[in-house]
Amino acid sequence: MQNREIRLASRPIGVPTESNFEIRQSDVPAPAEGEVLLRTLYISVDPYLRGRMREGRSYIPPFEVGQVIVSGVVAEVVESHSPLFKPGDIVMGGLLPWQLHAAVRPESLQKVDPSIAPITTALGVLGMPGLTAYFGLLDIGKPQAGETVVVSGAAGAVGTVACQIAKLKGCRVVGIAGGKEKIDYLTKELGVDTAISYKSESGHKSAAELQREVATACPKGVNVYFDNVGGEISDAVLPLITNRARIVICGLISMYNKEQLEVGLRPQPFLLINSALMQGFIVTQYALRFGEGIRQLGEWLAQGKLKYAETIVEGFENTPRAFMGLFSGENLGKQIVKVA
Numbered sequence: 001m002q003n004r005e006i007r008l009a010s011r012p013i014g015v016p017t018e019s020n021f022e023i024r025q026s027d028v029p030a031p032a033e034g035e036v037l038l039r040t041l042y043i044s045v046d047p048y049l050r051g052r053m054r055e056g057r058s059y060i061p062p063f064e065v066g067q068v069i070v071s072g073v074v075a076e077v078v079e080s081h082s083p084l085f086k087p088g089d090i091v092m093g094g095l096l097p098w099q100l101h102a103a104v105r106p107e108s109l110q111k112v113d114p115s116i117a118p119i120t121t122a123l124g125v126l127g128m129p130g131l132t133a134y135f136g137l138l139d140i141g142k143p144q145a146g147e148t149v150v151v152s153g154a155a156g157a158v159g160t161v162a163c164q165i166a167k168l169k170g171c172r173v174v175g176i177a178g179g180k181e182k183i184d185y186l187t188k189e190l191g192v193d194t195a196i197s198y199k200s201e202s203g204h205k206s207a208a209e210l211q212r213e214v215a216t217a218c219p220k221g222v223n224v225y226f227d228n229v230g231g232e233i234s235d236a237v238l239p240l241i242t243n244r245a246r247i248v249i250c251g252l253i254s255m256y257n258k259e260q261l262e263v264g265l266r267p268q269p270f271l272l273i274n275s276a277l278m279q280g281f282i283v284t285q286y287a288l289r290f291g292e293g294i295r296q297l298g299e300w301l302a303q304g305k306l307k308y309a310e311t312i313v314e315g316f317e318n319t320p321r322a323f324m325g326l327f328s329g330e331n332l333g334k335q336i337v338k339v340a
């Protein structure tokens, strides 16, 4: 049986291109004692992988050039040499290779129960992105009923969940995303109070124009800013924060393809005069509480209080393209690749 795998062919400079990836044929590995053989079903492409493609700008070691890329994967166990799993089990692993078949140690795999929700949700609303929104918003943002919460990257995997949790907590929610389809989804499907597109006919709106729109949408200012994007969008929001505001630095996708870090607004005056908190976080720091997060997200999902969107691209060979699409906003909700 032939296997295929996707390796990092070269480090992207600026926006990644197809030439940064190489698809190779290989043999299906034979699982060793204690290992399981997986058949990949769905691959998660995530913005943070861009940081791993360069040296020195991620919180985990960079991929080596020539290395098979790893990310979140949902797979079926086809052969097991471990008591932990049996053939037919559906599993999720956060760091599994972009391969059709992979032989791995099973200790870090989690069983996925298809009776709870579609198995793709283990990569989205009931997986890492959902947990990121849950802990980032609730633990750092601490939204209180009646407060105004602004979410950037609002129509993505993390953003859609953050917007809905803020609504569940009784907040007024303003989402910022790119384009009419996403704005309509946020307001009409997710119940976001106001959604603002940062894009204009000719490109991106200026920070000043965005600031005017956010100010109109947030007449009492911004109590919580859940930031997925950074850059000029944050430059527009930060001057609007209120006393004791909480700014959650979840991600900075607008900066991931920049070779030099930009100098933008210096936010210290707004933090100082408002006694505000700005805090970054990495979701894995909440690993000991993941059970709590998954239980609560699953409960809201079952009660119909939490909705989710997925954009599914078909075909293993389209994984790099799906990844690249994150940077031009091709996805609504979680971007996933269907492999089998």
Ligand code: NAP
Pocket (backbone or CB within 6 Å): 046, 047, 048, 128, 129, 132, 153, 154, 155, 156, 157, 158, 159, 176, 177, 178, 179, 182, 228, 229, 233, 249, 250, 251, 252, 253, 254, 255, 281, 282, 283, 284, 326, 327, 328, 329, 330, 331, 332, 333, 334, 335
């Ligand atoms: P996502 O939001 O589903 O996909 C990325 C989205 O970013 C795109 O759909 C696009 O939407 C937007 N985007 C791309 N380039 C942009 C730009 N230059 N300016 C403004 N928006 C841009 O991805 P995700 O997985 O949910 O991740 C969202 C953010 O959270 C990322 O920054 C990611 O790194 C971060 N994150 C952090 C953690 C953590 O532990 N801290 C964990 C997971 C994710 P538009 O069409 O709206 O532009």
